[in-house]
Amino acid sequence: MFDLMKIYRRLFKYYGPRHWWPAETPFEMVIGAILTQNTNWKNVEKAITNLRNAKALTPAAIGALPRTELEELIRPSGFFRQKAERVQLFSHYLRYNYRGGLAEMLRQPLAALRGELLARKGIGPETADSILLYAGGHLSFVVDAYTRRLFTRLGLLKGDENYLQIRNFFMQRLPEELRLYNEYHALIVIQCKEYCRKKPTCSGCPLADECRYLLDQQSPLS
């Protein structure tokens, strides 16, 4: 049995540091986290670029935009109507509760902040943990579809665990290091994009030795 750190070191050695999250400010990071929900990051980049060109990457600017204009700016990211509502609701919340200061909101203790984020419409567990980790610098492991897929293939998850069970699985076994949490999630994403998407092309995969796709072709894969 190989442990989570062994997998991490192998991925880090292969891909190198990923330097996540790709955003110029914490607020931009939050917007990106909402826009990327079930959406290819390439499409999100187009939307972020539109917002930047429109100088609409602040809570005040997004809050002041007419809904239809905001929808047009973020249209490339898909689900643009509901995402426009979500980023605008979050912007309003910041303005009225923190005078627009995201930093003040993020300074809260992890548990309280996570609960407050989850209470926002459009911010679920993955988006909340992404914000906590990449914008807030809190020790909160991010679980996504790639995490479930990869570690099920590695035989470390059954595949039917819920979000918190998977999050706990990692947080109970990993050293409490921000840099580790930060890079690990990003490495899982790049690993799945390179090798575990669709029909995996296993040749050259840094985890080929451990992956059950190779060890047991009969096992069902998710």
Added chain:
DNA sequence: GGCCAGGACACCA
């Protein structure tokens, strides 16, 4: 031309 992407929510049993 179909499939899928760095989910979340409403609704239902």
Added chain:
DNA sequence: TGGTGTCATGGC
């Protein structure tokens, strides 16, 4: 609590 339908664009 858990399962299902809905939201939508763009790349491959």
